[in-house]
Amino acid sequence: MKASQPKRGNSSNGFLSVESFLNTLPVFKRLATDELREFTRLIHVRWFKKGESVFYAKEPGIGMYFIHEGAIKLYHDESLNGNSPTTLLMRGDFFGELSFLDDQQSRSYTATATEDCCLIALFRPELIRLMDRKPKLGNKIMMILNGLISQQLHQRDEEIRQIRENLSNANFIL
C-alpha cells in the first residue's frame, strides 16, 4: 500500500489542493490536466478525527482511499485489543484497493486514523460510470490503478523472497 512519497507543495500551510496533491503522485502524472480534472470530479474528500475508523474488517467495500494528510493504521483482528499486527500508512499511501476492484471481496482489515486525517476516496460505482461515459479515460484510470496494485504485488513478492532467503540462511526448511 506504499506508493512513492509525494513531494510537499509550497502552499502556506503545506496543504495542497486535491488536484495538486494528485499531481504529486507519480502514478497520476500519466493523466493530462483535463483528465486529472475529470478524475478529481469523481473523488470525495473526507476528514477523519484521530481514532475514527474508515472501515471495519469483514464489511463489504467499494471504496479505496489515498492519504492526503495524516496517518492510517491497518489491522486485522480487533479482538487482540491493539496487539494485532498493524501497518502504518502515511501521506501519499493508499488502501482499500482490493475490495474496490473486486465487489465479492469484503474488507480484510480495519482502517483507523491514528491522527486527524484527510483522505481522498474513490468509489467503484463512480469509476464504472466514468468507464461507461468516457471509456478512454475510465480505462486509463483503471490501468493506473492496476499499475499501483501490480507495484504492490512486486513489493510483496520481493518481501516474501527476502523472508525465504533469511529463513534458508537461518537453516529453516520451507
Added chain:
Amino acid sequence: MNHAKAELTIDKQLIIIIASGVLGLLVIWLATYATLTFVPVILSFMLASALEPILAQLEAISIKRTHAIFLVLLVVALVLIALAILWFPRMQIHFNAFLNDFSSANITTLTTSLNRHLDKFTYLKPLESTFKHSLILMGYLTDRSVGVSPTSSLLLLAISFVPFIAFFLLRDGDNLKKSMIRRLPNRFVELTIHAIYNIDQRLREVTIELFFSTTIIVITTSLAFYLLAIPSFLAVSIFVGLVFLIPYFGTAIATILAVLIMAPISGFNYQLIAVIVGLSTTRLIYNLFLMTKIAAKQSPPHPLIVLFFMLVGMFSGGLLGLIIILPLFRVITAFIQPIVWSIRNYRLN
C-alpha cells in the same frame, strides 16, 4: 452482494423496523392521498434510470451530456405526444365504455345476457350462481377503479412533468448526490454510495422489465382482442394483459377475467376458447423466451406476499389497483431492499 452477512444486532433490527415502518407509512400516505405527486416522481426516477445507459452511449461518442439528455428526452416527449394524440383519446373511450359496461349498475343486464347464453349450454347451468357472484364482484372492482383513478386530464398534466423532472435528475443527479454525500457523517458515506448504486441498478432492471413486458403483452392482447372483434378491446387488453403479468396467479386470473368480460357479451363461443388458448400460449412463450431475456435479476416475491398485495390492491383500487399494486411494490422494493442490505452489512457505530 455475496459478502458474509454481518451480525444483526438489536440496534440494527430496531433501525430496520423503524425505517421500514416510516417508509411504509410514507408510501401508503403518498399512494393514497398524493397519487398525482407520487406517480410523476416515481415515473421520473424510473425514466431517468432507464435512460442512463443510452446517455452513457451518446457521451461515449463525445456528445455533451446536456445535449444528449435534451436529445433523448425530446424523442421520449415526441413519443408521448404521439401517444397522447393518437392513442389516449381512443383508449379513454374504450376505458369509459368498459367501466360503464361492467359497473354495478349494469350487473342485472349482464346477468340476464349471461343467462341467455347459459341456456344454450345446459352443462354450464350449475355455474350460473358462480358467474353471477363473480360478475357482482367484478362490478364492485370496476366501481372502485372509477373511484380511485384521478381524472385523466389531471393525470395527463401530472405525467407531463415527468420529462422535466427526469431532465433535471439526469443533468444534476450527480451533483445532487455528491452534495448530499458531502453532508453525511463518514460512517454513512460508503453505505450510502453502495445503496444508491444498488437502487439505481435494481430500478433500471425493474423499469426495463416492466416496460418491455407490459408493452409486449398489451400489444399482443390488443391485437388478439381486436381481431376477435371484442368491444372496448383496448381497455380489456390492458386489464387482462396486465393482470396476466402477476406472478404465479396471473394466467388463471387473466383467464377468469377474460371469461367474465366476454361471456355476457358474446357467449361461450369460439372467441372465448381462442382467448383462453391464446392467453395460455402467450404465457408459455413469455415464460420460455421473453422472461429470461428481460426479467430483472430479482426473484419474484413469495406467493403469500403476492396474494396479500393483490388483496390490498383489489380492495383499495379495484381492478386498477390490482394491476398497479405489484409493479408499484417491485419499484418500492428496488428502493428499500438495497438500503436494508447496506444497513445490515455495514457497522453503524
